[in-house]
Amino acid sequence: MPLPITAFYAGILALWLLFLAASVIQLRRKHRVSLGDGGMDQLQGRIRGHANAVEQVPIALVLLALSEGMGTPGWVLHLLGVMLVAGRVLHGVHFLEKRRGLVLRQVGMMLTITATAFLAIGAIGHAVAEIF
Secondary structure (H helix, E strand, C coil), rough: CCHHHHHHHHHHHHHHHCCCCCHHHHHHHCCCCCCCCCCCHHHHHHHHHHHHHHHHHHHHHHHHEEEEEECCCCCHEEEEEEEHHHHHHHHHHHHCCCCCCEEEHHHHHHHHHHHHHHHHHHHHEEEEEEEE
C-alpha cells in the first residue's frame, strides 16, 4: 500500500537531516576535527542538533506511516506532518545560529513532541478499535 503523505514528509525530513549533517561536516573540516567536538561549543551544538533530529524523526515517521496506513484523514496527517517538519527545523536552526536563545529550541521541541504524541495516541486508538 503506497503511503504518499508519509513519503512526502519523510523526504523533506531526510533532506533536513542531510543539511544538519553537512553543517557538522563543514565545521569539522574548517577546524580539522575528525572525531568528537574538539572542545568547540559550536561544533558540540551542531552535533547535538543533528543527533536530536536523528533521535526524534524515525519514530514520528513510523507513527505517521502507521496512521496513514490505518486510514487517518489526509488533512490530519498533513497537519501533524507540518508540525513535525516545523518543529524539527526550528529546533535545528537553534543549533545553527551563533546566538543561542532558547525560544526556537523550545518551540521546536513542543511542536515535535505534540505531533508525536498525537500520532502515538491515534495509533493506539486505531489499534484498540481493530483488536477489540
